[in-house]
Amino acid sequence: MNQRIHVGVFRDEASLLSAIAESQERGVRIVDAYSPYPIHGIDARLGIRRSRLTIVCFLGCLTGLAVGLGFQYWSSAVSWPVNVGGKPFDSLPAFVPVGFELTVLCGGLSTAFVLLMRSRLWPGKSSRAVEGVTDDCFALAIARKDASLPAAELPALLERHGAVEVRLEGGS
Amino acid sequence: MVLEAPTLAVPAEPRPAATPAALVGGQKSCRDVTQDICAPLERRPTGLWWAAFLGAATLLAIGVASVWYQIATGIGTWGLNRTVGWGFDITNFVFWVGIGHAGTLISAVLLLFRQKWRTSINRSAEAMTIFAVICAGLYPVIHMGRPWLAYWVFPYPNFRGPLWVNWRSALLWDVFAIGTYFTISLVFWYVGLIPDLATLRDRARGLRRRIFGVLSFGWDGSARTWSRYEMACVLLASLATPLVVSVHSVVSTDFATSVVPGWHTTVLPPYFVIGAVFSGFAMVLMLMLIARKVMSFEHYITPAHIQAMCKILVFTGSIVGLAYATELFTAWYSGSPYEQFAFANRIRGPMGWSYAIMVLCNVVAPQLLWSRRVRGSLGMVFLITILVNVGMWFERFVIIATSLQRDYLPSAWSGYTPTMVEVGALIGGFGLFFTLFLLFCRFLPMISMFEIKAVVAEAQHHGHDAKGEEPR
Numbered sequence: 001m002n003q004r005i006h007v008g009v010f011r012d013e014a015s016l017l018s019a020i021a022e023s024q025e026r027g028v029r030i031v032d033a034y035s036p037y038p039i040h041g042i043d044a045r046l047g048i049r050r051s052r053l054t055i056v057c058f059l060g061c062l063t064g065l066a067v068g069l070g071f072q073y074w075s076s077a078v079s080w081p082v083n084v085g086g087k088p089f090d091s092l093p094a095f096v097p098v099g100f101e102l103t104v105l106c107g108g109l110s111t112a113f114v115l116l117m118r119s120r121l122w123p124g125k126s127s128r129a130v131e132g133v134t135d136d137c138f139a140l141a142i143a144r145k146d147a148s149l150p151a152a153e154l155p156a157l158l159e160r161h162g163a164v165e166v167r168l169e170g171g172s
Numbered sequence: 173m174v175l176e177a178p179t180l181a182v183p184a185e186p187r188p189a190a191t192p193a194a195l196v197g198g199q200k201s202c203r204d205v206t207q208d209i210c211a212p213l214e215r216r217p218t219g220l221w222w223a224a225f226l227g228a229a230t231l232l233a234i235g236v237a238s239v240w241y242q243i244a245t246g247i248g249t250w251g252l253n254r255t256v257g258w259g260f261d262i263t264n265f266v267f268w269v270g271i272g273h274a275g276t277l278i279s280a281v282l283l284l285f286r287q288k289w290r291t292s293i294n295r296s297a298e299a300m301t302i303f304a305v306i307c308a309g310l311y312p313v314i315h316m317g318r319p320w321l322a323y324w325v326f327p328y329p330n331f332r333g334p335l336w337v338n339w340r341s342a343l344l345w346d347v348f349a350i351g352t353y354f355t356i357s358l359v360f361w362y363v364g365l366i367p368d369l370a371t372l373r374d375r376a377r378g379l380r381r382r383i384f385g386v387l388s389f390g391w392d393g394s395a396r397t398w399s400r401y402e403m404a405c406v407l408l409a410s411l412a413t414p415l416v417v418s419v420h421s422v423v424s425t426d427f428a429t430s431v432v433p434g435w436h437t438t439v440l441p442p443y444f445v446i447g448a449v450f451s452g453f454a455m456v457l458m459l460m461l462i463a464r465k466v467m468s469f470e471h472y473i474t475p476a477h478i479q480a481m482c483k484i485l486v487f488t489g490s491i492v493g494l495a496y497a498t499e500l501f502t503a504w505y506s507g508s509p510y511e512q513f514a515f516a517n518r519i520r521g522p523m524g525w526s527y528a529i530m531v532l533c534n535v536v537a538p539q540l541l542w543s544r545r546v547r548g549s550l551g552m553v554f555l556i557t558i559l560v561n562v563g564m565w566f567e568r569f570v571i572i573a574t575s576l577q578r579d580y581l582p583s584a585w586s587g588y589t590p591t592m593v594e595v596g597a598l599i600g601g602f603g604l605f606f607t608l609f610l611l612f613c614r615f616l617p618m619i620s621m622f623e624i625k626a627v628v629a630e631a632q633h634h635g636h637d638a639k640g641e642e643p644r
Binding site: 013032033034035036037038039040042043046048050051053054057061071072075076079080082084087091094095097098100101102104105107108109111112115116118119120121122123124125126127128129130131132133134135136 | 201202203206327333334335336337338339340344345348349351352355356359360363366367370371373374375385386387388389390391392393394395396397398399400401402403404407408411412414415418422425621622623625626629630
């Protein structure tokens with residue numbers, strides 16, 4: 001379905017939030033909201049689910065720990081056991097520091113990587129940011145859910161809440 | 173305790189309500205924030221910046237020449253001998269790793285504790301961490317004598333068996349601790365930079381726009397991305413917090429797992445970590461005092477920030493003093509003549525002067541910060557931060573050189589005098605650090621714009637009469 005998206009640019013956070021509230025009341029589809037800084041509590045208003053990055057981070061940590069301890073055990077007790085001062089080959093306590101460092105390393109890298117992947121951010125991606133939204137403007141992108149709402153209603157709604165500019169973008 | 177920064181204001185002014193307003197001076201709007209912080213990056217560098225940069229680059233050149241000469245000629249150009257096998261090189265290594273710790277503490281630990289005052293200083297403190305770790309990592313590599321074989325420290329498949337590294341060695345733990353610390357700090361810092369790089373991109377034209385376009389990953393400030401982004405920051409902070417404690421603990425095991433009297437103590441890991449935080453905070457405070465003047469960021473790095481950091485300095489400085497006392501007590505109480513001698517030798521031996529410098533700079537000098545008047549005087553605070561940095565360098569020197577100098581066997585005792593090549597390498601470390609930091613100030617936003625904007629927005633919401641979200 002080819003849908004047209006109206007983007008309203010606001011000067012302050014309060015206008016953006018009131019526009020979001022009315023859009024939701026009237027059953028308008030909110031495509032996304034844009035702001036120069038993270039707005040406290042906007043996730044709940046937009047119904048954004050709590051990020052599952054915690055799970056990714058946990059699995060990354062677990063992988064790092066397993067690989068770290070496993071590799072240390074394999075290389076010092078299986079692949080080529082070397083007698084170091086009569087210590088046991090599988091000297092687990094001595095493997096803890098490196099195991100811990102690899103836990104943190106894998107956890108951190110996987111979190112950052114998945115954040116960028118899920119948010120579709122990558123080096124050199126061309127930006128489609130609404131002008132001013134990285135400075136001091138706020139933007140709301142809305143579209144009709146179905147034909148029951150007159151098309152002219154959308155820009156009017158945005159302007160009612162103080163949009164200084166309303167743009168039309170053909171999206172999908 | 174010491175972390176109640178935002179409620180503190182300049183002594184002369186009436187005590188303001190505990191709103192984040194005290195943390196951003198003047199009535200700033202989001203546009204002002206963008207303008208103020210981007211402005212120094214978008215105009216030609218000032219004469220002061222050039223002077224500082226040339227100074228730093230000269231120090232770096234001295235370091236490069238010294239290290240070049242040492243690598244070309246051999247480790248014999250250093251003053252080390254068979255008794256004192258670690259000298260300036262490892263002292264510099266431990267010193268620089270320590271400097272890095274405050275950056276992670278400010279960016280990660282204070283994020284988890286929701287200390288809003290961190291927002292003005294976290295970006296540059298993290299940059300400082302990265303540069304300090306680069307400096308730190310160079311010294312062991314130089315110390316190897318054949319730096320082109322440095323990759324031998326990594327466990328990689330090879331045709332010698334494969335022969336693996338010795339996982340039981342504290343020196344190998346260092347490789348992983350420092351490597352992880354550098355990588356995670358870099359990732360955390362860069363993730364934090366992305367929204368601000370997008371701001372720079374949208375202000376720039378031509379080549380600058382294209383460069384920042386590539387670097388900002390196509391950031392568009394979407395609410396969904398922000399939500400995920402904030403979660404990722406909290407997760408990275410939670411990982412960095414135990415990491416920072418582990419790094420200097422691992423560094424301390426280089427000493428603590430040996431049998432040298434004065435090194436072989438269990439107090440060393442916490443002793444090193446708190447010393448690291450102490451010296452790092454002194455360095456951050458010093459850089460911030462310079463930056464707020466040179467870059468005219470007085471409205472963003474306010475007296476409230478300086479007060480808060482001073483309190484952390486006096487707190488950590490006192491713990492460092494306690495650690496020194498603990499060490500002396502343990503030596504005496506152990507009943508071991510070798511241990512007792514090691515400490516008597518530190519204080520009254522041939523290098524006793526370095527112990528005196530250490531105590532004066534690290535224990536006595538920061539105690540002046542209990543006084544509100546001293547904390548209010550920028551000149552005094554600046555002087556104390558320099559003293560603390562000197563003192564913390566000497567702390568590492570005392571631990572390393574005086575312990576090795578005279579251990580169990582009097583016939584093996586010797587002295588240690590650094591050569592000009594070693595002094596050159598020390599100077600070069602500072603040169604590299606300041607060169608990188610000045611380049612950072614010039615090309616990247618020193619203050620996290622989006623975080624300041626969030627603080628400003630919150631202050632506007634709560635108004636100045638309300639208590640606001642009480643920072644703990």
